[in-house]
Amino acid sequence: MAGVTGPLLNARRDAPFLPRASQRQPICLSRGSGRSARAGAVGLEWFPELRPNYQALSAFAERPFQGEPGVATKTPEGNFSEGQRGPLAERRLMDVRLGELPTWLATRDFSPRGLLGGVQKAWNSYCNKYINVKKGGAAGVSMLLAGYCILSYGWSYQHIKCNRWRKYH
């Protein structure tokens, strides 16, 4: 078992900093001896999300791909009143009428976890609508940048408003 070096079939396997099942073996050994046992799982090396114990940063993570390719998810279409059936607590923001807004807000979860969940959902819907599309354009990123400029302006408004009356700049 010592010193067996398999041929270099694929240069991409030479990545010493990827986690491997047999940490004590050097790379060449696991390439030579472990291939037959893990031949079925060889392609998973480069997709850490598919490993069972992968901990990803999930503050602003997008939702992982949960559908099957080729199956179009059916969004509820129909006329105006169809999206407004169902109890108020379960409807999305866009399906709530203006008069029902305070009641709907009262049903929302305002705990830190609930707020974080709301932020994540909003971010995911934004990404899925403008960025994760087949032919995304500059609009998705431009809206983010414009929002950033406006937010920065609002943040420094108290400071900038002194410039209005300044005689010499």
Added chain:
Amino acid sequence: MNLSFFDQFSSPNLLGIPLILLSLLFPTLLFPSPNNRWINNRLSTIQTWLLHLITKQLMVPLNKNGHKWAMMFTSLMVMLLTINLLGLLPYTFTPTTQLSMNMALAFPLWLATLLTGLRNQPSASLAHLLPEGTPTPLIPALILIETTSLLIRPLALGVRLTANLTAGHLLIQLISTASIALMPTLPAVSILTMIILLLLTILEVAVAMIQAYVFVLLLSLYLQENI
């Protein structure tokens, strides 16, 4: 309340939170984490292409031990690039105009390269203090000079980035102020000044990208000497 041209480099607070915090966190939104699809969206594809280009460019001169620094250099490069470019948008704050932040980036990284060299190959690292082929009488002086240049590297790294970006932002503000002030009285000169402003903005975009690249390139060169 008289200083106005340098006011753009002080980060204003809202409810006690400084704007620099927002400027440091916003770039994370612009880089979506790659999902496990075979073909990603266009934004991720472009970013992955750029990332591969940068990583290849930086890692080719390094040996295998140096490749452990790939994540560090690549993430530093992406962060500096994004922060510098975002600072050119109106009303935004550029964290890299602050010397404190640039020194905080430059000093630990330079020290890490130096300590790596001194720990793993001390004689080879110290040998860099004397270039080959030096005439013998010059040796003491040259060692002093080389030591000084070694110790001044983090300062140079930090100040280079700060000075370039600060000067650029100041120039843009000055020329745009001149252009607006001239508009009621000498509109032709004002239009000329606006053309100069346009060219300067293009230059600033280039400087933003080049300075980020130079910072990381120099660090990789210092690593190359020591690893």
